[in-house]
Amino acid sequence: MRDHTHFGYRDVPLSDKQALVDDVFHKVARRYDLMNDLMSGGLHRAWKDALVIAINPPKFDRDFVLLDVAGGTGDVSFRTIAAGGAGTRAMVADINVEMLGVGRARARTSGLDDVVTFVDANAESLPFPDKSFDAVSIAFGIRNVPRIDVALSEMRRVLKLGGRFLCLEFSNVDVPGLDALYELYSFNVVPALGRAVVGEDEPYRYLVESIRRFPHPNAFAEMMRAAGFARVSHRLMSGGIVALHSGWRL
Ligand SMILES: C[S@@+](CC[C@H](N)C(=O)[O-])C[C@H]1O[C@@H](n2cnc3c(N)ncnc32)[C@H](O)[C@@H]1O
DSSP states (O other), X not given: OOOEEEETTEEEEHHHHHHHHHHHHHHHXXXXXXXXXXXHTTHHHHHHHHHHHHHOOOSSSXXXXXXXXXXXXXXXXXXXHHHSOTTEEEEEEXXXXXXXXXXXXXXXXXXXXXXXXXXXXXXXXXXXXXXXXXXXXXXXXGGGOSOHHHHHHHHHHTEEEEEEEEEEXXXXXXXTTHHHHHHHIIIIIHHHHHHHHTSOSHHHHHHHHHHHHXXXXXXXXXXXXXXXXXXXXXXXXXXXXXXXXXXXXX
16 A cells, blocks of 8 residues: 655655645745745736636526635635625635635635635545535645545545536646746745745745646546546646646536
């Protein structure tokens, strides 16, 4: 049985990975949204907009509930609520109470605490009944989860029949010229930004290393099929910096 995995470039016991990941997000939670803007030059907004268009919440009053796994501070959920009609609701599930705390405060100040709810939950054992949600998303979260296959099965389990699963994740840049620039930016600028803004570069080294260790989009698509998703597809954005994966529960 597989009992080791990657934490960035480090080989660690599978049972140690979650605590290491939790420590990363504990350190970055307070500045998480600001750092996303700084590191991506605002591009993460366009990537999340593409995700929300694919989630496709109804514009009218029909009930529609999104589960956003590893939803952190709730960014995808807030965007989905803004795009949907009066019947749209979102549930943010995340394992990190600091990230959830930032999101809850944001929901309160925006008067959205009745439509966006936050639950402390592990993607590998979601505390919801089978077939509960119209759509399930996970943005920049899956590569942090120790047992990706288990989390994929769980996300399919809680999806209603006919529901769509969407996963936004970093991918592999293979545009000549852009790849070298991206490499330089990732390993030099990103950790330096982390040190300047959060006071730590280690969490940001993990970020860039974990991106490099994540499976190629075709390999990830295979994992989605193995978890039972149908009509699996993906598309690359921004020269392959990110991939938007899609699958259905049919
Ligand atoms: C890079 S953040 C993404 C947050 C949000 N989805 C976004 O796009 O802004 C990754 C999130 O994954 C969460 N996470 C890591 N392991 C998890 C697990 N096993 N179950 C649920 N959430 C997890 C972290 O706590 C963190 O909030």
